[in-house]
Amino acid sequence: MTDQAFHRQQAELLPQQPAPATTVGIVGWARTNLFSSWSNSVVTLIAIYILWLVISSFVQWAFIDADVSGTDRFACTSDGACWAWIDQRIQQFLYGFYPAGETWRINIAFVLLFPALAPWMFENVPGARYLRWFSIAYPVIATILLAGGLGLTVVTTDKFGGFMLNLTVGLAGIVLSLPFGIILALGRQSRLPVIRILSIVFIESVRGVPLITLLFVSNIILPIFLPPDVALDSVVRVIVMVTAFASAYMAEVIRGGLQAIPNGQYEAAQAMGLSYWKSMRLIILPQALKISIPGVVNTFIGLFKDTTLVIIIGLFDILGIANAMVSNPDWLGLSSETYVVVALFFFIVCFSMSRYSVHLERKLDTTKR
Amino acid sequence: MATTSLTTETGGFEVRRLWTDERSRAIIFQLLVVLGLALFIAFIVSNTIANLQRAGLASGFGFLTEPAFFDINQRLIQYTSESTFGRALIVGLLNTILVSSLGIVAATLLGFSAGVMRLSQNWILSRLVTAYVEMTRNVPVLLQIIFWWSILTELPKVRDSLSLGGAFILNNRGVRMPSPVLEPGFGWVFGAFIVGAIATFLVAKWAKRRQDETGQTFPMLWVGLVLIIGLPVVVHFILGQPLAWDMPERMRFNYRGGFNITPELIALWFALSTYTGAFISENVRAGIMAVSKGQSEAAFALGLRPNQTMRMIIIPQAMRVIIPPLTSQFLNLTKNSSLAIAIGYQDLVSIGGTILNQSGQALEVVAIWMGVYLSLSLLMSGYMNWYNKRIALVER
Structure with a gap:
């Protein structure tokens, strides 16, 4: 190659080439994410197969082969799901x-x-x-x-039931457990030994036992503890117990937030001459609560799911209604259909709460900016 | 110290200062709380005594030695309906421990694999695992327990049992499977197993020392498998197969032989492990993501393969982040096992409930429940704290 030819080549810029077809677009994406190696490809194929099996059989059962109308289960003649009950019973649910x-x-x-x-x-x-x-x-x-x-x-509250009961107990528990949780968390961090010990005893003994036993306490033990003429409403009792249960968990979440606040903040608040309550309200809690929001929302989700436990002490929430319907002769044997619908109710509420918590986490995460 | 003194400079005592002074205020406040609590307890105790007298109930734990007169179909120890309430409670406690330990093992395995798979580079695999996690985490565990139980009890009746090779029989009374029968001479097989385990341990020690000194690796996995499994199998065949299997046999109305796992136990176990497994997988994922990327890059630079990097570099460091939340997941699983009462699996709470209905000893039964669950919690968190301390980063 002569010098001249070399220079000519250098002077002319090569036209820009598109990236190889196998590294861009859907093909490139699939190559890096699904078929990067032979073992990966095998996994992908198996996963697609499982997905196909599950989705196709579910669609077949829930939609294609399903019956949607009728007044009892005998109206459902096909192999698939029987959705006739929804029209009949959704009010109760x-x-x-x-x-x-x-x-x-x-x-x-x-x-x-x-x-x-x-x-x-x-x-x-x-x-x-x-x-x-x-x-x-x-x-x-x-x-x-x-x-x-x-x-x-x-x-009267004995008429409460269905998903409305879950929402009532859940919301009341959420609204009440946050302030009680904050008080308990502060009590556990308190310098006054009596307050600290009482908070620790309450938090640990509530966290150490299943919610069921607490509900039994509200049902069986409270009447023994109270004078005979005092009769607490059963829904109110459940709300009290669920609140007590959730606030112990809430207290631990908030304690995590309190411990994450550097000591300098406490000291600075004291140096400003703020009283205990003022320094908590204005300096510590706003920061600590912000940190603990994801945990708080998780506790809310747990509390809401736990509202189904009321069936064990004889209230009819949505799961209780479902259980009753599944054993009703008119609708006997529709357990899959019924429980899938109930699960959907909870999934929608809990999944949106957890998405919201992720959104908050991203918004409050200042480290990545 | 003028501000903290209770007397004025002239030596006079001022009541107002009792409340403006921080130290005395703290003491007064705590005294008031103690007083309030004492009054509250006195109120409860007096009510309780009055209520119990009116109901004609004797308090105390004497009822535990009375005969129970009810049956328990799922039991790990000898129990008849003539046994005492106390023994019934122990049967229940053992059932709680049984389903919790089974659940903890399964949930840990499931959670670790799901957590690792969710971080897989394979997009569809990680999405599948995400779907599993979100679908189980956001639905009440009680609903899941009842759902699986209803599916299991809708299996075919005994007459049309599903049979897997004649060894596993599935019907609406659960799963019946072969049970091992130990014949004389099995002690030798068991002995071979122990010898194999000890030999594996010694060889592993030697292999590690040799690798530390010379850098030569040793195929420990294969040698260990041969020693622990191969040796007993060889002894088993030399001695003419002293381990027989009691196979399920079709009788007129039911199956005989082997042992039966009730649908209650399977449903509870399955629901608890998939539910808790989803939570554990989230903890595992967070733990793995908390290990800085430099660690895996350094491991690759040293020439470790991806699975070696995972096993020897990432997981040990991630464990420090994973263990504390894992502890509370184990505790949650144990406490959630009390939901057994909804499907009639006879655990501590369910049997306690029966006793409570029969004997009316509400206070005592609830006290036993709380005491047992509290001690289980303390034992388990004590053990996990010890384990956590052992693997914790040793800081200077």
């Missing part, structure tokens, strides 16, 4: 034994829940200042709507 003419009250309470939650969950909610006042009033409004009073027909 949602509202329990609540009087049919009054269920609009539950619906209104449910719809009002969203404006009550919004200002605490999201930033930039229009009118957040007024909404906060509304959400403070919400528990009272919801209680009146559900239980009656102020001109509404009184509905």
Whole structure:
């Protein structure tokens, strides 16, 4: 090659080439993520096969072969799922034994829940200042709507049931367990020995036993502990026990947050001359709670799932209603269909809570910016 | 120290200062709390005594020696309906321990594999595992227990049992499988197993020392397998197979022989392990992700293969992050096993409930429940703390 030829080659820029077809686009993605080696390819093929088996048989069962109408299980003649019960029983699954003419009250309470939650969950909610006042009033409004009073027909709590009972117990537990959890966490960190020991004893003994035994306590032991003329409402008792249970777990989550605050913050607050409560309210807790939000939301999710345990002491939440229906002669043997639907209810609520917690975690994670 | 003194400079005593002074306020506040608690307890005790007297119930644990008069179909120790309440409770406790230990083993295996698989480079595999984790984590475990139990009890009746090669019989009364029968001479097989295990241990020690000194590796896995499994198998055949299997046999209305695992135990075990396994996989994933990337890069630079890197570099460091939450998952599983009562698996809570209904000794039964679960929790967390300390990073 002569010098001239070499220089000519150098002077002309080569046109830009596209990347090889096997490294870009869907082919490239599949090569790196699904077929990067022969063992990987085998795994991919097996996974696709399993996925195909599960999805196709589920679709076949739940949709293609399914029956959707009828008044009892004998109307379902095909091999697939029998969804006829939904049309017949969905009222009970949602509202329990609540009087049919009054269920609009539950619906209104449910719809009002969203404006009550919004200002605490999201930033930039229009009118957040007024909404906060509304959400403070919400528990009272919801209680009146559900239980009656102020001109509404009184509905006793033994009529509560279905998913509405899960939501009521769950929300009441969530709202109450947070403040109690904070108090217990602070008590466990307290310098006063009596307060500290009492908090530790409460937290550890509640965390050490299953929720079932606590529910049994509320059902069997509380009547022994109280004077005979005092009769606590069974739903209220459950809420008290679920709250006690969740606040012990909450306390440990918040303690983690408190321990993550550097000592300098405590000392600086003291140096400013702030009292204990002021330094907690203004300096420590805002930081500690922010750190512990993911754990707090996880505790909420656990609490909400635990509301199903009320069936063991004889209340009819959505799972209790499902159990009753599965053993009803009209709908005998529909357990898969029923429990899948109940599971879907819980999945929707719990999965959105956990997604929200992930979203918060990302938003609050300042290390990556 | 003027601010913390209870007297004025002139020596007079001021009541107001009792509350403005930090130290005396702390003492007064705590005294008030103790007083309030004491009043509360006194209130409860007096009510309890009055209520118990009205109901004509004797308190105390004497009822434990009375005969129980109910049957327990799932038992690990000898029990008849003439046995005492105390023995019934022990049967229940053993059932709790049985399902918890089975569940802990399965959940740990499942959780570790799921956690590692979720971090796999294979997109579809990690998505599949994610789907499993999200679907089990977000549904109440009680619902899952009841769901699996309802599926198991809808299996064919005894008449149309499903049979897997004649050895495993599936029907709505559970799974019946062959049980081992030890004939004379089996002691030698067991002895061979012990010898193999000890030999493996010694060879492993020698191999490690040799590798430390010379860098030569030794195929420890294969040698260990031959010693632990091969040796007893060889002895077994030399002695003319002293281990026989009691196979399930079809009788007129039921199967005989082998042993039966009830659908309750299977459902509870399966639901608890898949549920807790999902949580454990999240802990494992977090633990592995907490190991800095430099560690695996350094391992690759040293020429370790990916699975060696995982086994010798990543997992040991990740364990430090994984162990504390793992402990609480084990405890959760043990406590969740009390949900057995919903499907009639006779664990401590379920048997306690029966006793409570029969004898009316509510306070005592609840006290036993709480005492047992608290001690189980303490024992388990004590052990896990010890283990955690052993593998913790030794800091200067």
